[in-house]
Amino acid sequence: MNPVKALEQHDQAVWLDFLARGFIAKGDLKKLIDQDGVKGVTSNPSIFEKAIGSSDEYDGAITTALKQGDRSVGELYEAVAVEDIQHAADVLRPTYDRLEGRDGFVSLEVSPYLALDTKATIIEAERLWGAVKRENLMIKVPATRQGLAAIKHLISKGISVNITLLFSQQVYRHVAEAYLSGLETLIANGGDPARVGSVASFFVSRIDSAVDKQLDDKIAQADDPEEKARLEKLKGKVAIANAKLAYQDYKRLFSGDRWAKLEVCGAKPQRLLWASTGTKNKAYSDVLYIEELIGPNTVNTVPPATLDAFRDHGKPRDSLEEDVDDAIAILKDLENSGISLQSITDTLVTEGLQLFADSFDKLLGAVAFKRNTVLAGQVGTQKLALAADLDKEVKSHADEWRKTGKIRRLWDFDKSVWTDTDEDKWLGWLNSAKAEQSKLADYADFAKWVKARGFTDAVVLGMGGSSLGPEVLAETFPKQDGFPKLHVLDSTDPAQVRTLEQSVTLGTTLFIVSSKSGGTTEPNVMKDYFLSRVGEAVGADKAGQHFVAVTDPGSSMEKVATEQKFVRIFHGDPTIGGRYSVLSPFGMVPAAAAGLDLTKLLELTLTMVRSCGPDVPPSENPGVQLGLAMGCAGLAGRDKVTISSSKSIADFGAWAEQLIAESTGKDGKGLIPIDGEPLAAPGAYGNDRLFIDLRVDGENDPAHDAKLAALEAAGHPIVRIVLKSPDHIGQEFFRFELATAVAGAILGINPFNQPDVESAKIKTRELTAAFEKSGALPAEKPALSTAGVDLYTSESNAAALREAGANGTLDSWIKAHLSRAQSGDYVALLAYIERNGTHIDSLQGMRLAVRDHRHVATCAEFGPRFLHSTGQAYKGGPDSGVFLQITADDAQDLPVPGQSASFGVIKAAQARGDFDVLTERGRRALRVHLKGDLAGGLKALDAAVRAALN
Incomplete structure (x- = not known):
């Protein structure tokens, strides 16, 4: 009989700490059951991550699952995990039946993200229990304070539980109490305790690793050789001593009158399971934590390498109750050395939760990668080309988001992701x-x-x-x-x-x-x-x-x-x-x-929603990645988000422009979206740009691609997004919504309010009310009046412009105004005129001239449309805008039924209200009112702009 099999004679069960699809399918698990007497299997996120992420073993299963319909990353993982657990449980079912439910279990863990949430743990545990549908399943729940309450509830419902992340004797006693109380409630409610199993997974080797580190520090500081020797003797002893004393608690807790009443009803004791038994210190025996913890009615769960080692050279003996007095002395000696075992075990729980969460992040990331591979073409691709410093910042923030679970918190409507004000009331768009x-x-x-x-x-x-x-x-x-x-x-x-x-x-x-x-x-x-x-x-x-x-x-x-x-x-x-x-x-x-076709539009959109879901880590989450790039670029001074799009989706930029500007431009911070500015050579730009390029697959534009490549080569950050077809536009709506919310969190603002939009509305209402009362808008005095134009601005702006050379001509004022645009600024043309092809072309000509001569970002907007879009950023965002508002006489006004104010009057009030807020905020703003023929006025303004630049 090999040493592993021989453990049966000591009434100790061996469970395998490993699970993989091929391992079950090829009969390897069955072989270990037959050869070594293995009686159980445990799984955890790290095990599944290695199985799924490090091989193609699960590619077929994931592909098959997705052929039945797209699903979230979490649902996809659960589908393959549940299937694996079911197969393992079926292989172990003969053991379970032969031992009448005392062994033969397979364990499946609730999400580590739920470790501090009792209600969520219960809900997921019950759901997993129902999904697996196997009597010999144990649900793994961590021994946190919140987990203890969940454990008691689950046991009371007849669900078998494996309690994990258990390090201290004190917590073990609470775990046993939760089990006993749960059984009592189950019996009181008419349940059958004989169908319930439980183990308390007491972690071992991690304790020695932590204790030994502190002992080494003490040894290094000690001067007395005897003290050094005493401390040296404690190394590699504390974890086993701790476990031995926990076993003494087990014997006490599962005896006596209370236990007898439960046992007579068919209850089984909650066995101690030794976990983390792979030796981490190479100086110790590789079978240390098996040989020294052998005792009746216990379980030792071992990784494959440790199992092989014990089979090769392990020496079974009844060791668990040897030298119990020495165990007490070891822990006392540790305490006298100034090392707190309680503090260490508390820290190990916290670290263990983080390690499990980290593993789960990697696991879900691996599943997300596999899903994206299978769905190639169904989800718009995204590639970030960032300079080393920006790439480092994005990765740093991504890791911080992962560690703190911010994407899950965002999806949970947690307003603390942003400014902790009212953001939770504005997240319905997620669903x-x-x-x-x-x-x-x-x-x-x-x-x-x-x-x-x-x-x-x-x-x-x-x-x-x-x-x-x-x-x-x-x-x-x-x-x-x-x-x-x-x-x-x-x-x-x-x-x-x-x-x-x-x-x-x-x-x-x-x-x-x-x-x-x-x-x-x-x-x-x-x-x-x-x-x-x-x-x-x-x-x-x-x-x-x-x-x-x-x-x-x-x-x-x-x-x-x-x-x-x-x-x-x-x-x-x-x-x-x-x-x-x-x-x-x-x-x-x-x-x-x-x-x-809304059915198609929404289903394609939901594919992106799932790709950006709470279960997709930041590294694989396209919406989070884009948002981090936008936010980090903004913090680095690259706050001009320049959007270019394929011809068939060219209007997308106007929507994204509104989303980004109104969401992020406030509190003196923000991203300034630049839409409609065609790409130029690198020399046309400063160092304040982030380029986002959206292409539809098949709509090739070699000249555009060459310009984008030149910008990347020059060190500008580029985000390339490729849509399979225009039908996928809904995916981009969601990608950019999530990205904008994430960017807002990075910038430290509330991306769901618009405090400065209302300010212009108030001014407009005041002006229209004055018109209703007097029949005319309040008079205003121009800073310059000529036959063709009137110029308006605040006194402070006028003084600054005159000092810069503005005199009696339009050209001089435009020249002085445009000279105020410095590196990192942007120039915005805000035209309250009809938005048509001719006028768009006119503004485009002026903006591109400004960009190419001044090397600054430019915006060309039409009012009052932009008031509900970029207007928020212009007023509340960073003070980097130079604004040229353009108004004109209406060739023919239009009445509004039931109102004395016409469309022309309302538009004029909106323009003036907008301009007043800009100047009150100290913005660099100049208003040009074109008189008479609009076409001639725009031509004259264009000439003035070009003259000013030359």
Whole structure:
């Protein structure tokens, strides 16, 4: 009989601390049961990580699981783990039956992340017990304070438990008490204790490693040779002494009247299991922690190498109760040496939890990598090319996020990830794609109604998040057969409103009025105008049949929509802010009206959601990786996030621009997104850029790629994202939402508020109220007035500009103003004019001239659209902007039904309110008001800009 098998004669069971799919399938486990009398198996995250991450052994199982439908990384791991545990349990079932439930167990661990959460531990343990469906399963629960409560509950429910991370005698007594109390509750409730097994996994070698280190320090400090010798004798002795005394507690606890009452009902004692029995100190025998801990009704769980060693040269004997008095003396001597065993064991529990969590991180990372490999093409790829210093910072923050579980905390709505204010109230977007799946039938009915009505056009009336998300959908997807063409109006510019009206047939147009609060000025005046115009076309009593509302429950918009008999009202989620709302009804209702395949859109999106889930470590989490890169780049001064996109998804940048600017630009901090600025040679840029490039697979642009490669070679950080097709755009919505939230945490701000947007709204309301009272906006005095332009700015700005050379010409003022842009600054052109191709080209020409001559980032924005987007960052973000606001006389104004203020007046009030806040914040701002012909005025301004630069 080999030494391992011989342990049966000493009433000690050997369990194997190892599990792998091939090991079971090839019969190796069965061989050890037959050859060595192995009677159990334990698993842990480290074991699974090595099995899954270090081989292709699980590739087939993961591929098979994903063919049945995509699932999260955690669900995928659990699927293969449960299957392995089931197979191992089946192999051990004859042992379990032969020994009448006293042995033959397989252990599966609850997530180490839950070690300090009693309720979550219970929920997961019960779920795993139900998933495995094997009587000879033990659920592993750590011996934390929270774990003890879970252990008692699980035992009371008839679930077998392996208590792990147990180091101290004191805690062991609490563990035994939890088991005994759980059995008593089980019996009192009519349960059968004979079906319950438990072991208390008492860790051994780790104690010696920790104690020996402190002893070595003491020895090094000691002067007395005798003292050195005394301390030396304690090395390698404490762990065994500690275990021996715990065994004495076991004998006491599982005897006497209390235990007799349980035993007569069929209860089995909770055996001590010696864990961590692989020798870590090479100076000690490799079978030390087996030979010295052999005793009746105990278990020793060993790794394969230790099992092989004991089989080769182990010497079984009844050692566990040898020299118990010496064990007491050893621990007393340790205490007298000034080393606290209690302190060491407390530390070992903390370290053990972290080690298990670290292993679980690696395990889930390995599963995430395998999942991404299998799903190649279904998830947009992402590659970061960062300079060494930035790459180091990103990796450092990623490790900190991993160690502190921040991605799990984020998904758990933990506001302390950010500023610990109200962030937890604004995280509904994390689950919005899944929530929208439950509404697919409703959206399908709505789409069917839209199609049946024969609408030729659908127009979203909204601002910011309510408009920019639908605009991406409208610009990305072609018109669907039988469904209306989707348009978006997000302006109070009279010409813009008129252009939209002329592009549709009012009698066959559906209007989608989108406003979360219901009180936003622009959607309301646009709704009033088009409701009136549709009423003129189809009759006032039928106008409501052309309108639907998307708004939060109980909003003023809901009340108005009900009164005006809108055909449908869709409710948004109050926990989702506007800029995070594209994957909520604010994006889905317009998409449904346009006939887009929402089932496909949401399922593809959820593939990315799962890739960014709480169970995906930062190193494998694309949303976290992008967010860390953005945040760390911002802290390093590379705060101009420059976005470029393939032609088919070109409008995505405008949505991302709003998301990033409004989320991060506040408290004097922030990222400034740069959209629509085509790539140039490296010499056009300073050292303040992070480039994010989105490409659709197959849409090749060699010239663009060459420029990007040149920028990378010059040391600029580059993020390359490749989408399989435009159908995958929903994945990018979520990737960027999560990334922006993560970047906000790195920057130390609340990414869900917008404190400076309201300031401009207040100014606008004050100005429109003045107009309502007097019939005119308050007078303002220009700093310069010519036949073609009026220039406005604050007194302090005017003084600075005059000192810089501004005199009686437009050119001199523009030159002085642009000269204020220094390295690290950006220049923003803010035009309150119609947003059309001609005007976009005009602004583009000016911005690129500024960039190429001044080597600064540039923005070209149209108002009032940008007020609900980048306007937040311009006012509340870093003071690095040089602003040139452009206003103009309206060639033809447009009245708003029921109001004395026209569209032109409202737009003028918004422009002035915006500008007033900029100057009050001390921003470098100049307003150019173009008189007369707008085309001629823009041409003159362009000439002034170029003259100033030359």
